Amino acid sequence: MPDTDWGTLITQLIWLLFFIMIFTGANQKIQMKLWSIDIRNKLSIIKRYIDEDHARIENILKNLGVQTPSVLIKRANNFFTIDPVTIEPTDIIKRMEHLIRTSDKSFRKLVSLYLPNLDKHERSLVETSISILSTLNLIYKVIKHYLISSEKENNWVLLMQLELIMPQIMKLVETYHEALDPFTTGKPIGDGAGPLIAHRIIEDGRVVSKKVVEDTSITEVWLDDRRIFVIKAEGPGSNVGRPGYILAKLVDELRGSVDLIITIDAALKLESEERGEIAEGVGAAIGDPGPEKIAIERAATKYGIPLRALVVKMDLGDAIYTMKKDIYEACERAYEYVRKLVKELTTPKSTIIIAGIGNTMGVPG
Numbered sequence: 001m002p003d004t005d006w007g008t009l010i011t012q013l014i015w016l017l018f019f020i021m022i023f024t025g026a027n028q029k030i031q032m033k034l035w036s037i038d039i040r041n042k043l044s045i046i047k048r049y050i051d052e053d054h055a056r057i058e059n060i061l062k063n064l065g066v067q068t069p070s071v072l073i074k075r076a077n078n079f080f081t082i083d084p085v086t087i088e089p090t091d092i093i094k095r096m097e098h099l100i101r102t103s104d105k106s107f108r109k110l111v112s113l114y115l116p117n118l119d120k121h122e123r124s125l126v127e128t129s130i131s132i133l134s135t136l137n138l139i140y141k142v143i144k145h146y147l148i149s150s151e152k153e154n155n156w157v158l159l160m161q162l163e164l165i166m167p168q169i170m171k172l173v174e175t176y177h178e179a180l181d182p183f184t185t186g187k188p189i190g191d192g193a194g195p196l197i198a199h200r201i202i203e204d205g206r207v208v209s210k211k212v213v214e215d216t217s218i219t220e221v222w223l224d225d226r227r228i229f230v231i232k233a234e235g236p237g238s239n240v241g242r243p244g245y246i247l248a249k250l251v252d253e254l255r256g257s258v259d260l261i262i263t264i265d266a267a268l269k270l271e272s273e274e275r276g277e278i279a280e281g282v283g284a285a286i287g288d289p290g291p292e293k294i295a296i297e298r299a300a301t302k303y304g305i306p307l308r309a310l311v312v313k314m315d316l317g318d319a320i321y322t323m324k325k326d327i328y329e330a331c332e333r334a335y336e337y338v339r340k341l342v343k344e345l346t347t348p349k350s351t352i353i354i355a356g357i358g359n360t361m362g363v364p365g
Contacts, residue, residue, distance in 0.1 A: 198356025
């Protein structure tokens with residue numbers, strides 16, 4: 001048989017096989033199997049990260065005197081908070097705030113039961129480390145749930161969607177996994193940009209008074225011939241405080257005699273933006289679920305106080321890893337930027353509130 005006939009026959013067989021696969025759905029089943037294998041491989045990587053972090057935290061807890069660290073970790077991993085009802089929006093902020101505060105207090109109490117003699121700043125590092133492990137564990141369980149569901153129901157669309165977002169999920173998982181180091185050692189992180197800038201203002205100003213309310217410090221200083229109240233989470237533990245609530249309370253105590261409010265925070269950058277880029281704007285720069293942010297907005301609106309924001313751009317990894325040199329340098333530039341804004345927007349003898357928003361781990365005061 002001529003070579004051309006063999007070529008034609010092979011081509012026909014390939015086309016025949018192709019049509020059989022299409023009509024029987026075999027190609028789809030093969031594709032699903034390949035997706036499933038890839039997702040399971042990535043799940044095994046996530047499980048390895050979880051096991052490594054679990055062992056690391058367990059060793060830390062043992063060294064701190066916890067007899068049954070696995071019990072504490074298991075209870076923390078299964079701890080959850082149910083969102084408030086949103087179909088009826090009346091008093092939703094109050095309900096959300098109550099649930100958030102109850103959740104925070106309950107989690108802290110859980111950890112303090114096992115570590116009653118530990119300093120609160122050190123205990124905050126343990127709490128955050130366990131929270132990171134809980135987040136990784138939740139991601140793992142959710143992915144596995146959708147994988148098993150799609151296989152059971154032969155749902156190739158669901159499996160395809162899961163496969164397509166796995167690279168983003170793996171990036172998120174690796175970010176949290178690597179973030180455990182600073183939270184177990186107490187090193188400053190990128191999210192501490194706001195508190196660090198606030199601390200620089202306190203350092204360069206003449207301190208008049210300082211008090212701590214609900215894990216949040218309020219320091220009155222004179223700087224550049226202005227009266228400035230600096231609000232930040234109390235350091236140097238892993239703590240974000242209650243800056244919105246404290247700011248609103250302070251504005252009421254001052255009877256609205258405030259000329260300017262500035263909030264400073266880290267902000268997620270776009271891929272097209274440079275790390276450490278500084279931007280100014282209007283509004284409350286704070287990334288909470290709602291209660292703290294709305295407290296700032298209401299206080300400013302009630303008394304007609306200008307509300308300005310300053311952010312330092314970074315990605316998620318920068319925010320929860322040990323603070324990089326260029327982020328620190330950006331904080332120094334942002335500090336000078338804040339002083340420039342204060343001089344531009346107010347006159348001498350003015351009263352200003354500056355809130356450094358973010359996790360104050362490793363930042364004193």
